[in-house]
Amino acid sequence: MACGFGACYGCVVPVREGGYVRLCVDGPVLDAGRIDAVPAHA
Amino acid sequence: MTPVEFCGLRLAHQLVNGSGTYDAIAARRVFGDALLAQFPFSAFVSKTITLQPRAGNPPPRLWETPAGMINSIGLPNRGLQGYLEHDLPELAALPVPLITNVMGSTVAEVAALVEAVDARPEIAAIELNVSCPNVRTGLDIGADPASLAALVRAVRPLARKPLVVKLTPNTADVAAVAQAAEAEGADAVSLVNTLRAMALAPSCGRPWLGGGTGGLSGPAIRAVALAQVSAVARSVAIPIVGMGGVSRANHVRDLLFAGATIVAIGTESFRDPAAACRIRREMKSLQNAETPSTSVNGSPPQVEVDVNSPD
Numbered sequence: 001m002a003c004g005f006g007a008c009y010g011c012v013v014p015v016r017e018g019g020y021v022r023l024c025v026d027g028p029v030l031d032a033g034r035i036d037a038v039p040a041h042a
Numbered sequence: 043m044t045p046v047e048f049c050g051l052r053l054a055h056q057l058v059n060g061s062g063t064y065d066a067i068a069a070r071r072v073f074g075d076a077l078l079a080q081f082p083f084s085a086f087v088s089k090t091i092t093l094q095p096r097a098g099n100p101p102p103r104l105w106e107t108p109a110g111m112i113n114s115i116g117l118p119n120r121g122l123q124g125y126l127e128h129d130l131p132e133l134a135a136l137p138v139p140l141i142t143n144v145m146g147s148t149v150a151e152v153a154a155l156v157e158a159v160d161a162r163p164e165i166a167a168i169e170l171n172v173s174c175p176n177v178r179t180g181l182d183i184g185a186d187p188a189s190l191a192a193l194v195r196a197v198r199p200l201a202r203k204p205l206v207v208k209l210t211p212n213t214a215d216v217a218a219v220a221q222a223a224e225a226e227g228a229d230a231v232s233l234v235n236t237l238r239a240m241a242l243a244p245s246c247g248r249p250w251l252g253g254g255t256g257g258l259s260g261p262a263i264r265a266v267a268l269a270q271v272s273a274v275a276r277s278v279a280i281p282i283v284g285m286g287g288v289s290r291a292n293h294v295r296d297l298l299f300a301g302a303t304i305v306a307i308g309t310e311s312f313r314d315p316a317a318a319c320r321i322r323r324e325m326k327s328l329q330n331a332e333t334p335s336t337s338v339n340g341s342p343p344q345v346e347v348d349v350n351s352p353d
Contacts, residue, residue: 002312006068010104
């Protein structure tokens with residue numbers, strides 16, 4: 001994570017409703033059912 | 043630090059942000075109105091705005107290197123209309139001039155962006171992100187003096203506001219690209235953008251970043267930035283926004299010595315959102331240390347931090 005306050009968009013995860021959310025400001029806890037597939041090597 | 047004139051804008055000091063390295067809207071949400079009272083920069087450069095909204099690149103988006111980081115964020119933004127409706131009112135409330143950074147993959151796209159941005163009185167200047175592939179040649183527009191010249195020639199007449207061209211370091215001859223920008227009427231150039239870089243996933247050897255490759259920034263690129271700013275300063279007469287790996291006052295001083303008019307802070311603001319405020323304090327100490335003592339008791343001025351320590 002680069003910044004931790006929503007500025008760098010580095011910590012995003014894909015969500016089923018489309019697009020990405022930032023874990024640092026929209027998380028860190030998210031409903032697991034909301035999260036879309038994350039690359040296996042990440 | 044003394045006020046400085048940049049493209050007709052009177053800036054309170056020499057430090058601005060690099061595009062995409064400081065989200066003033068997110069920062070205001072976190073730090074509140076205190077951010078406005080002590081805004082770190084003398085002008086605010088927006089992240090890159092494109093004509094259509096972009097979600098950005100798939101994760102992972104970051105990789106740390108021993109002296110920097112590689113990012114493949116992919117320019118997520120609300121698109122031009124979203125920017126004008128949602129972001130601009132918030133950015134216009136900042137206590138400093140606003141420079142809006144735009145990117146398009148065709149001349150027509152860039153022209154539409156420049157015209158729309160130029161029409162807004164809240165915006166003081168326009169920065170062109172030219173690290174975008176030319177759809178015909180596949181080369182980055184900013185890597186090729188002829189492509190860049192054609193782009194600036196087409197959009198320059200559309201803007202009454204100052205036009206800054208953000209140069210990419212991923213080119214054979216950055217000075218030639220800067221000269222092309224100047225010849226077609228750019229008011230300033232800013233450099234360097236990130237250096238193209240790659241990291242492989244330790245587990246499988248495939249590219250780690252969702253975008254395949256990314257851009258290297260941070261202390262690792264400071265010496266490269268210094269060489270490129272120096273080369274450009276010897277080749278053009280227009281002002282230069284110097285950036286690349288700045289985290290201390292002596293790094294700012296180096297870029298100014300190399301020919302920059304103002305200096306941008308980038309990656310360091312991720313580590314410390316108040317970095318630019320700290321660097322300004324360091325610069326005052328640096329200036330005091332270099333000015334013959336005028337204190338009443340005759341003792342040399344105290345330097346708060348050792349700004350000359352090696353990185």
